[in-house]
Amino acid sequence: MRYDAKGKWICPRPWCWERRCSWRPWSCWRWWPLAVLTRGSVRVLDWCNRKGKSAAGRLVQLTGKSPYRIHPKHLIDAPWHEWYMEHLLATHRVLDVGCGHGAHTLIAAQCVRAIVGVDQDAAQLRVAEKRARDEGIWNVQFLERDLTRSLPFLTGYFDVVLCLDVIEHIEDRQHLLREIHRVLTPTGQLFISAPNRATRWRQRLRDAGLFAFSDPDHRVEYSAEEFQAELQAAGFRAGRLSPVVYDTPLAGWIDAVGGVSLLAYAWLSRWKRMRAVREPGESTGFWCVARKSNIAPTGGIR
Numbered sequence: 001m002r003y004d005a006k007g008k009w010i011c012p013r014p015w016c017w018e019r020r021c022s023w024r025p026w027s028c029w030r031w032w033p034l035a036v037l038t039r040g041s042v043r044v045l046d047w048c049n050r051k052g053k054s055a056a057g058r059l060v061q062l063t064g065k066s067p068y069r070i071h072p073k074h075l076i077d078a079p080w081h082e083w084y085m086e087h088l089l090a091t092h093r094v095l096d097v098g099c100g101h102g103a104h105t106l107i108a109a110q111c112v113r114a115i116v117g118v119d120q121d122a123a124q125l126r127v128a129e130k131r132a133r134d135e136g137i138w139n140v141q142f143l144e145r146d147l148t149r150s151l152p153f154l155t156g157y158f159d160v161v162l163c164l165d166v167i168e169h170i171e172d173r174q175h176l177l178r179e180i181h182r183v184l185t186p187t188g189q190l191f192i193s194a195p196n197r198a199t200r201w202r203q204r205l206r207d208a209g210l211f212a213f214s215d216p217d218h219r220v221e222y223s224a225e226e227f228q229a230e231l232q233a234a235g236f237r238a239g240r241l242s243p244v245v246y247d248t249p250l251a252g253w254i255d256a257v258g259g260v261s262l263l264a265y266a267w268l269s270r271w272k273r274m275r276a277v278r279e280p281g282e283s284t285g286f287w288c289v290a291r292k293s294n295i296a297p298t299g300g301i302r
Contacts (some may be wrong), residue, residue, distance in 0.1 A: 251284070
């Protein structure tokens with residue numbers, strides 16, 4: 001029998017996904033259909049996955065589920081996507097960095113004192129402003145701002161900063177994190193999420209020599225350790241990392257289903273969520289609540 005450096009048995013089966021499964025046969029057998037895929041098959045599967053994701057927003061609009069192109073996850077009851085709500089208080093002043101069309105901004109506005117959404121996409125901000133007017137939400141403000149520059153707010157002004165699925169799109173991430181650190185009160189909280197690069201499917205893409213990031217616009221994706229190190233370098237103390245949803249090569253197809261049937265999409269989303277809770281290492285990403293530490297900000301991951 002063969003063991004790795006940590007004493008874990010290395011599976012001899014040639015189709016085993018990681019070659020590091022346990023004694024339970026299904027730990028590796030369940031992955032053999034993906035493990036034996038040729039590079040061409042993986043490429044086709046990845047292409048379908050990415051096209052399905054991009055088609056989901058258009059299908060939502062075409063089928064009349066929303067007047068705007070919006071991901072179907074924002075149209076179903078999925079509390080794991082609005083995990084930050086349980087941490088917000090009516091007295092909080094909140095900043096939503098990279099707010100886009102305001103999906104999270106408008107949800108958070110329902111239970112806080114005031115919220116400001118900042119983004120560099122003027123078209124998305126116009127959609128967010130119209131949605132706020134249509135929904136009668138008046139404690140929200142949207143600003144167009146280049147996120148690579150300094151944030152136009154006083155030091156220590158905000159109680160909470162949301163940075164959800166944003167940090168991976170930024171080239172100079174440490175500058176943005178240091179700016180967030182600056183505008184937070186001493187007891188302020190950063191609610192942040194980022195993509196996970198260490199799932200089996202991402203590794204399968206890398207093994208096939210393909211682009212493995214979940215979005216072509218991503219500048220970086222993290223392992224759990226790298227994400228915590230990034231936050232620590234900017235002067236934050238990260239709390240427990242929590243999973244989001246399961247990273248499956250069929251995610252694009254599931255998103256496309258959401259453009260046609262929200263009921264079916266809700267059921268599939270719950271399956272992805274439950275699978276991620278069982279296997280947190282296979283989550284598409286992770287989120288955490290980070291607080292200011294006593295350590296001064298330093299450099300970061302490049």
